[in-house]
Amino acid sequence: RKIAFKDRMIRKGEWNLHSNQLNHRMKGAVLGLIGYGAIAKRFHEKTSAFGFSKVLVYDPFIKREIIxxxxxxxxxxxxxxxxxxxxxxxxPLNDTSKKMIGEKQLNLMKKNSILINTSRGGVIDQQALIDTLQKKQIAGAGLDVFEKEPIPNNSPLLKLDNVTLSDHTGWYSEESLKELKTKAAINVLAVLKGGQPIYPVNNL
Structure with missing residues (x-):
């Protein structure tokens, strides 16, 4: 809905922004998930209410039947x-995923598509994304993570209207912070008692 952009424009005295800012329904659209671990699965479940026509998944490490x-x-x-x-x-960010989304991959995306990254900034070639957004080759991006954090004050991303930024706190709520600490303590206690961790990182 371009809420962040409209909020900025209205504060500047603009109105009737729909005339030059096209919006599209999520219903009937296609959702693509790059990676299908625990977080992606929960994201998939939560977005089911939007009525996507189909959900595509790329994850060579997950069995097809799980997807x-x-x-x-x-x-x-x-x-x-x-x-x-x-x-x-x-x-996750590793040797395989580093800059896995670069100029070549961005050029494949639809002009009306939106790219969302809440994983790690290094997964995207940030300069290639900046170039793509400046040329308006895609509709926009939502970024919670960056190659350098905090994001430098001179980053071109800060001047773009077709990107929404947050400060690597997409996961945060008071409840999620409490849950994070509780699960860590439960894991430690389980191992100290001679058992297995209840929430192993590699349990997909």
Whole structure:
């Protein structure tokens, strides 16, 4: 809905912004998920109410039947990028995923598509994304993470109207912070008692 942009413009005295800011319904659109671990699965569940026509998933480390059993369609990265209207990234940063979304991948995306990254900033080639947004090759991006954090004051991202930024706190609420600490303590206690951690990182 471009709420952040409209909020800024209204504060500047603008009105009737729909005339030059096109919006599209999520219902009937295609959602693409890059990575399908625990967070992506929960994201998939929470977005089911929006009525996406299909959900595409790229994750070479997850068995196909796990994806299909959740009502999604496994596919390769290029197809996901070229067919999805909304793309959300949920992968860890490692040698394989570093800058996995670069100029070549961004060029595959639809002009009306939106890229969301709440995983790690290094997964995207940030300069390539800046160039793409400046040229308006995609509709926009939502970024909670960046290559350098805090984001530098001279970053071109700060001057763009087609990107919404947050400060790596997309996960945060008082309740989630309490849950995080509680689960960590439960894990430690389980191991100290000679058992297995209840929430192992590699349990997909």
């Amino acid at each position: 299909t059993n959740k009502g999604a369609s496994p596919t390769d990265l290029n197809i996901l990028l070229s067919e999805s209207d909304y793309i959300s990234i949920h992968v």
